[in-house]
Amino acid sequence: MPFSPPEKLWRSQREMIVLENGIEYYQVNEYKNREWNRYKFTKYKDAIIKFRDLRKEGNRKVLIFGCWKDFCTGLIDRSFYRRYYV
Numbered sequence: 569m570p571f572s573p574p575e576k577l578w579r580s581q582r583e584m585i586v587l588e589n590g591i592e593y594y595q596v597n598e599y600k601n602r603e604w605n606r607y608k609f610t611k612y613k614d615a616i617i618k619f620r621d622l623r624k625e626g627n628r629k630v631l632i633f634g635c636w637k638d639f640c641t642g643l644i645d646r647s648f649y650r651r652y653y654v
Contacts, residue, residue, distance in 0.1 A: 583641040591634040594643075600628040 594615035598605045609615040615632055622630045633640040 580641075582639055586634055586636045586639050586641045589636045592636050595633045595635050595640060596622065597631045597633065598622050598628055599630075 594609045594612055596607045596609070596615050596618050598607075607615075607618055609618065619630055619632050622628060632643050634643050635641075
């Protein structure tokens with residue numbers, strides 16, 4: 569996994585559940601005109617492509633999550649993922 573061991577970094581319970589069980593799918597959420605649109609992807613690369621496209625369109629909030637069952641955790645704040653969306 570691209571994350572450092574839990575001993576080195578503090579994580580929330582929700583995030584630990586997702587990381588321990590593995591990420592089943594990635595979810596890109598877009599908030600525009602008081603509506604949430606959600607897109608699900610099995611590959612991280614596809615999620616990043618959609619994430620970039622939505623951010624380039626402007627005037628919207630775009631978030632990306634790693635999900636396992638009903639648990640989702642944000643991935644954008646991790647240094648590993650920063651190199652993919654500039």
